[in-house]
Amino acid sequence: MEITPTAQKLCTVLALLLLNRVRVVPVSALIYELWKDGPPKSARAALQIYVFHLRKMLTQSTGLTLAEVSENILQTVRNGYRFVVEPGQFDLKVYNRLRRDGCTAMGAGDYRLAAQHFRQALDLWRGPAVADVEPGTRIRAEVAALEQSRMTMLDYRIELDLRLGLHREILSELAVQTLRNRFQENLHAQYMIALYRSGYRIRALEAFHRLRHNMLTEFGLEPSSRLKELHQAVLTLDPALDGAEVVPLPRRPTADLPEIPALASSF
Template sequence: MPPGDIPLAGAPAHRAPSAGELDVRVLGPLSVHHGGAEVTPTAQKPCTVLALLLLNHTRVVPVPALIDELWQDVPPKSARAALQIYVSHLRKALTTTTGLSLAEVSADVLQTVHNGYRLVVAPGRFDLETYHRLHRRGHTAMTTGDHRAAAQHFRAALDLWRGPAVADVRPGTRIRAEVAALEQSRLTTRDYRVELDLRLGAHRELLSELAVLTLRDRLHENLHAQYVIALYRSGHRIRALEAFHRLRHNMLAEFGLEPSPRLKELHQAVLTLDPVLDRVEVVPLPRLPVVDLPEFPALAGSF
C-alpha cells in the first residue's frame, strides 16, 4: 500500500510519526498531536489562527484575513504585532513537540509567505486531506459506474468525522464559511453513499442508520425518501408510510409546507405497490457522458 494511503473501508494505518510529522484533526474538535505530545493551543486566539490555517491547508492565508477573523471589524492598532506573537507561540510549540529547529518549522511547517502564512501537514496524517482524497476517489469511481468502490471510499471518508468541523473553536466569518462548505460536502457525500448502498441492494443494512438520521434531520426530504424506499424493499410497507407521514407532519408543523410532489409520488407508489420502487433513484448520481445508465421516468430525479 503506498505511503499515506488507507484501506478502502478502514481508518488510516498508523505508524510512528517522524520528526515534523503531526497528527492533525479538524473534522470534529481541533486536535494537533505529535506522538503523545499535545500541540493544540489552549488560548482562543492562537487556536483560531491555527484552525483557519488548517482549514486552508497548503494555501496562503493573508495577514489581513487572519486579523479580520480574530477581531472582525474592530481590530486594535496592535493587531499585526499580536498576530505575529500568536504565530511565534505556535512555532515554538511545534519546535518543542516535533524536535525540529525553529528555522525548520518556519521553513517547512508554519511558513511566512509574502504577506501571509501557510501551514503544511504531511499527507496521510491530516483528516481533512484524507477526507478530500477519499472523496475524490469515490467521485471518480461513481462517475465510472463502480458503485461498490465508490460506496467504500465515501464510507471511509465519512468515518473520519467526529462531529462538526473545529467544533471547539470560536468562529469568525471565514472559519464559519469554511465549516459550512465542509458540512455541505459531508451531507452530499452521505446522500451519495446511501444512494449507492440502496443500488447495491443493502436496504436492510441501512435501516438502523436511516432511522437515526431521519430523527436527527427531521426535514431532509432526500433522506426520508431513501428511508421510505429502504423500508419498502425490506418488507416494511406500513413503516414506510409512517415515515412519510412523520415527515409531512413535521413540515406542516414547522413551516406550513407540504412535502415535494416527488415525495408524494413516492408515497403513492408505496400505497399501490408500484414496481418502480425496486429501481427508483432518489439522488441522481453524476456520471461520465460515455456511461449509459437507464432512467426511470416515474420517479427519477432528486426529491
C-alpha cells in the same frame, strides 16, 4: 504530531491556516477573522504572539526547534503565514482523495467500489468541522462548503447501497441520520424506500408522516411533491418502487463534488 490549543483566538488562527493549507493567508485576513471590523491598534503585534505560541506548541509536538518549525511548518511568507505539513497528516487530504476515487468508480459503474471509497471518507468524520472554534466569515464559508460536500457524498453512498440491494443493512444508519437531519428530504426518501423494500411498509409511511409533521410544525411547509408521490407509491404498493432512484448518479467519470481545502481534524 498533535496540537490542540485551548485559547479561542489561537484556535481561530490555526483553523484558518489549516483551511488554507499550503496557501498563504494574509495578515489582513487573519486580523479580520479575529476582530472583524474593530481590530485593536495592537492587532498585528497580537497576531505575531499567537503565531509564536502556535510555533512553540508545534516544537513540543514534533521535537523540532523553533527555527525549524518556522522554516518548514508554520512559515512567514509575503506579509502572511502558511501552514505546511505532509499530506498524510491531514484527514481532509485523505477525504478528498477518497472522494475523487469514489467519484471515478461511480462514473465507471463500479458501485461497490465507489460505495467503499465513500464509506471510508465519511468514516473520517468524528464530529463537526473545526469544532471548538468560534468561526468568523471566512471559516464559516469554508465549513459550509465542507458540510455540503459531506452531505452530497452521504446521499450518493446511500443511493449506491440501495442499488446494491443493501436495504436492511442500512436501516439503522438511516434511522439515525433522519433523526439528526429532520428536514433532509433525500435521506427521508431513501429511508422510506429502504423500509419498503425490507418489508416495513407501515414504518415507511410513518417516516413520511414524521417528516411532514416536523416541516409543518417548524416552517408551515409541506414536503415536496416528490416526497408526496413516493408516499402515494408506498400506499398503493407501486411496483416502480423496486427500481426507484432518489439521488440520480452522475453519468460522467467524476461527480460534482467540489474540492475542499485541506482542513486537519486531527494530526
